[in-house]
Amino acid sequence: MSDQVAGAAKPAEDGRPRADTAIPAFGYKSHISIDWRHGIIRRAKVTDAAAHDGTRLREGLIDPKNTASAVWADGAYRSAENERFLAGIGKVSRIHHRK
Template identity: 55%
Template sequence: MGGQIIDATVVPAPKQRNTEEEKAAIRHGRIPDRWKDKPAKLGQKDRDARWSVKYTKAKVKDGADPRAFKPVDLAIPMFGYKNHIGIDRTHGLIRTWDASAANAYDGARLPVLISPNNTASGVWADTAYRSKKNEAFLAKSMFTSNIHQRKPHRRAMPERIARANAKRSAVRSAVEHVFAGQKHRMGLIVRTIGMARARIKIGMANLAYNIQRLAWLEGRTAPA
């Protein structure tokens, strides 16, 4: 299977219009007092989805004068759930997956997403998955870590690490095709209420993607 690639993406859900008091109650796992005597309203409030922030690094276009235009990094707030997946490098099929609230830490899901059935030892992921705990887990499980290296604090990225990360990105970027297919072709969004239903919706989307991918793979290899 050529190894496995791990990543996660936010699956949006309809934004909730709650007061600060209601938000505080939800964060602490309580039902806001104003909702307790309104079962119809309570049934329409998603208390499991969470806000997260997606950071986008701005880049200067090739040939542009960096002094004429200073790129600005973007922080995009997103509300919903998160789809954590592991795909095999050879076929691009989703082999493992998990679902969580959008604010869940990606790195904590690595052990769940690693497939012991993959015939190759390589594991690719971005810097969110690099930690001493995950590196120890991969080494103990006889996997080879190809997880991106982080930039040293307050120092420029060493050239050798930048080159190594670029090579890793060439492989890891394959997982973005999965997310693009789900978001654009399938229009994936969670309109259900609660984690249980969201998990089913995300799981069915992953299954549907695999069916489409398998049909494409078989069509590509079919004899003329």
């Protein structure tokens, strides 16, 4: 085998694998806490795209002044730590379950 890296690049015309070109990708994620009833943004946090979603819930996304008892979130926010955190502040977890 040649010293080239086989990957997603199409093979050369002679069948030899081509090396993939590494192109760095930079991105961001927005973690947003909204008021479900009124649709206004209560809290927001921006992280790099590689940051894990689950830990962001405990980093100030839950507004303590919000009197709603339930917290709805994507399945990426579900963890035992987040469940304990929500129970500790008197919130009911409505975080989606993963498939």
